[in-house]
Amino acid sequence: MEEKKLDINSIIGFVLIFGILMYMLWQNQPTPEELEAQEEAKQEQVKATQQTEEPDQQVHITSTELPLGETTDSLQLVNMQNKWGAFAYSAMNSSDAETSIENELLALKFSNKGGYLSEVKLKEFVDYNDKSIYLIKENNANFNINFGTTDSRILNTKDLYFEPTISKNEDHTIVSMKLKVSETKFLEYRYNIEPNSYMIGFTVRSQGLNDVVNGSQDIVLDWDLKGYRHAKSISYENRYTDIHYEYEGGKDDYTGASDTDENIQDVSWIGYKQHFFSSVLLTNRPFKTVRIKAENLVQDEDVDTLYTKNFAARIPLELEGGEFNQNMDLFYGPNDYKVVTTFNRNLDELIPFGWGIFGWINRYVFMPLFGFLGSFLPYGIAIIVMTILVRIVMSPVTYKSYVSQAKMKVIKPEITEISEKYKDNAMKKQQETMALYNKAGVSPMAGCLPALMQLPVFYALFQFFPSAFDLRQKSFLWAEDLSSYDTIAELPFRIPLYGDHVSLFPILASLAIFFYMRMTTGQQMASQPTQEGMPDMGKMMKYMIYFSPLMMLVFFNNYASGLSLYYFISNLITIGIMLVIKNYIIDEDKIHAKIQENKKKPKKENRFQRKMKEMMEQAEKQKQVQKRK
Structure with missing residues (x-):
């Protein structure tokens, strides 16, 4: 059999193939920005691994449910997956934008990052300086759900990106904020804004996340708020600024103006009361347990203080069939008896009329x-x-x-x-x-x-x-x-x-x-x-x-x-x-x-007077006997 020799044409071919491969490698090498992103992704992965119960367990990432466009950079995808796991889909399709909605009483803004209200303005009121009343503004509030995933991550919704959708009809406006794994798998915050109302319908629900969310780990809702000062006398306003709540099917109580840290059971609503205005979270299915905190932020009344108190509520949530399903409401409005009594939710207890007969x-x-x-x-x-x-x-x-x-x-x-x-x-x-x-x-x-x-x-x-x-x-x-x-x-x-x-x-x-x-x-x-x-x-x-x-x-x-x-x-x-x-x-x-x-006139002694007289006479006799001794 004739032995084949390496001729000049073969050599030229190998050189060309090698040159083409080298050119492709050079063209696809990562930029300095991508190298930095890759390094961040590695650090995030190390942190996520350290948080798992088994340190040796490796995190496996799949992208089968991420139908991203052909223009999506692969390194960016890897970075998103390392950071947010299955929810990278929303991160790739969202931004830091805000969605603005108004009715006759409220001007609202919803942030894509976190999916929660980033601004709440009461349109009919001003403070002591004739400035608009804001209950939420410039990151004074936080609404976050902390949960574990089946790929051993611990996620916070405040750090994740939601996709907004607005639908309107004659009666109300629906703002849907979805944290997506895909188009059919998501966590949704659903807001129902009705005309001429301070009450906002609010639902936390999910679809198709029973294989994403780890139901065996604690799922906790954190709701925090720093109350803005609205009155001329901050000491007087602070005296009537505290946490009110309803529990055990209709009972109500409040923390008082001092600092507090306590656990309450079977809670129907929690209200952060700021003298004449309140932010209230209501639920149709009572929370089994809630830890509430209030901290006074006024250290010196002579200083022009921006905030009165810091409020916090930590609420464990339960899944239904592996899914989120919690129907709630949000009230942002005045502590006006005529207003709060229209909702028939016992919110008049926000007004400190006094207990009992008072x-x-x-x-x-x-x-x-x-x-x-x-x-x-x-x-x-x-x-x-x-x-x-x-x-x-x-x-x-x-x-x-x-x-x-x-x-x-x-x-x-x-x-x-x-x-x-x-x-x-x-x-x-x-x-x-x-x-x-x-x-x-x-x-x-x-x-x-x-x-x-x-x-x-x-x-x-x-x-x-x-x-x-x-x-x-x-x-x-x-x-x-x-x-x-x-x-x-x-x-x-x-x-x-x-x-x-x-x-x-x-x-x-x-x-x-x-x-x-x-x-x-x-x-x-x-x-x-x-x-x-x-x-x-x-x-x-x-x-x-x-x-x-x-x-x-x-x-x-x-x-x-x-x-x-x-x-x-x-x-x-x-x-x-x-x-x-x-x-x-x-x-x-x-x-x-x-x-x-x-x-x-002759006076007839009643039984009590007669008894008192007999006791006094008996005591007098005993005294006389003691003197004789």
Whole structure:
């Protein structure tokens, strides 16, 4: 067989093939940018491997479900796959753009990165500087689902790219943000924006991810928010800035203004309340457990602080058949009783009306009354009219209290006489004093009970005015905003507890309280019998005349001017009522004559009085026996 030799043509062919291969290798070598991307991909892969339970396990990446175009660079694809695994499809088809949607009340922006609301503006309101109210803006909020994948990755939706789709009809607008593995496999955030509503329908659902998401690992939703400052007094706003929530099928509670870190169970909604505005996450299927945190961000009130508090909620989620399926709602709006009650979701608990009877009085008496008056009167005048009506309704209680004090004043000489007669026998003195009260038809507690009856009304109004949304940015006389403090002078320095300004309404309220207490304290001292220990009591009551107005002057300097206006008018009216009662209604001579008549009438002791008398007599006998021994 003839041996084939390597001729010149073969040599030329091999050289050409070698040259072509070298040229192809040179043409396809990675650029410096691609080399850098490749290095980042390797680092990401090392990190992902370190997070797995088995460090030796290798991550296998497939791209069978990524129908990318022919122009997609292979190295970029590898980088995306290394970073986001199966969700690289969305990363290759999305960008850092935002989607803007509005209705009559809200202006919203949705970010492709993270798929969540990146901006929420309340179109009808402005803050104390006449700037628009934003509940979400410039990365002050975070909404993230942390989950593991079947290829041993730990992913955060805030770092992944969603694809937006908008559909509109006459009733509402749907914004769909999809985090895609492919066109048929995705995680979706679905927002339903209705006209003229602060409530946004929100659903987290998935399709075809049961072989992508690792259901055996914890899946956690993190919802964080830093509350923007909206009011002139940040300390006053912060006092009413906290977390409210509903749990166990209708119960409600709140954390209070202090820092908190607690776990709550069976939660229907969580509200980040910022005095007059709230951000609320509601769910149709209650969260089994939620960890909530609130942290005060105001370190120095003299500094122009941007944020009030930092809120956080950590919520474990459960899959249904390996898929996400959580129907929720988002409320971004005012803590206006007329607004929150329209949703029938118990959101009126965001308004701190008070517990028990105090809340009942505010909801069913003062709120409807003030709403009615405010519908046709300026709000400052509405406060005055409501205060007058309240004082008129409470005037019978004031009358009874004053009459009781007058009766005690009339029989004071007789009580003093008993005290002198039995000054060495306390038991006998008490027996005779009680007998005198019984014969005269006078009760020392009669003056206290009317005052106690007024406490629920006073406390309810104390809660009502700082929570009345209608007072926000409503002016009256020199007060620019009845929901904040009024200012007649700015101080060049800050006084501890008082502030750096002078408010007039607290000064007027303090003066009214001073004169009211002088009247009532003088009447009480005149009605009290002179006995041991009473001089010290008299001094204490005199101190209270000055102490209470001083407390009002200091602490109410930063409170809502509407509340100070109420106290000023209320005490003025009370003083007027007491003067009328004293000068035109009560006749002490007639009261004295009636008491004398009562003393002549036989008095039938009730069971309690009889028992008390027997106990006192028995105690007196025992005392006498001990003296004989």
